[in-house]
Amino acid sequence: MNLAKEILKSEDEIAERVRQLGRQITADHEGRELSVLGVLKGSFVFLADLIRQIRVPVRVGFLEITQSRKSEFLTEIIFSSSFQVEGTHLLVVEDILDTGITLAYLHQQLETRGPKSIRVCTFLDKPDKRKVDIHPDYVGFPVPNRHVVGYGLDYEGRFRNLPYLTYVE
Numbered sequence: 050m051n052l053a054k055e056i057l058k059s060e061d062e063i064a065e066r067v068r069q070l071g072r073q074i075t076a077d078h079e080g081r082e083l084s085v086l087g088v089l090k091g092s093f094v095f096l097a098d099l100i101r102q103i104r105v106p107v108r109v110g111f112l113e114i115t116q117s118r119k120s121e122f123l124t125e126i127i128f129s130s131s132f133q134v135e136g137t138h139l140l141v142v143e144d145i146l147d148t149g150i151t152l153a154y155l156h157q158q159l160e161t162r163g164p165k166s167i168r169v170c171t172f173l174d175k176p177d178k179r180k181v182d183i184h185p186d187y188v189g190f191p192v193p194n195r196h197v198v199g200y201g202l203d204y205e206g207r208f209r210n211l212p213y214l215t216y217v218e
């Protein structure tokens with residue numbers, strides 16, 4: 050396993066795209082407070098940059114989804130701290146949308162907690178690999194079917210600190 054030499058998205062390209070997303074999210078939420086919910090761990094870098102480009106009041110929370118080792122079934126959502134979902138406009142922030150199973154499950158669980166609205170923002174999207182019908186409201190970049198790393202995304206816990214996006218081969 051090696052890091053590819055090719056850069057998928059540079060630091061500058063990422064920064065520009067994050068500014069655009071921030072403008073779009075701001076325009077769509079004028080006059081509202083937004084509750085931003087990051088899915089750990091991969092989304093933390095993107096989320097930190099994104100919220101600083103959003104010009105409406107924001108609250109931030111994090112959650113982690115634990116996956117059962119024995120099966121593909123997702124078993125548990127752990128909120129990092131008490132975070133109010135009921136009555137809020139939620140923006141779920143993900144690092145990457147692949148099969149969509151994680152987000153579909155999360156969406157379903159969050160809906161039972163009575164938010165006013167739920168929107169989904171994913172930094173990366175692999176539309177070719179989708180297994181469930183889920184359509185994110187905001188997408189940073191579509192990416193090919195490679196294992197992408199950098200800007201928060203890991204391979205076996207490493208490479209989250211790369212400021213650009215590349216992949217392992």
Ligand code: 5GP
Nearest residue numbers: 145146147148149150151195196197202203
């Ligand atoms: P899915 O949409 O298949 O339920 O799962 C998406 C999750 O799989 C992401 O949140 C991420 O943790 C992981 N994942 C999928 N593709 C990649 C990839 O190319 N790179 C990294 N680092 N994680 C990925």
Ligand code: MG
Nearest residue numbers: 088091144145
């Ligand atoms: Mg993830």
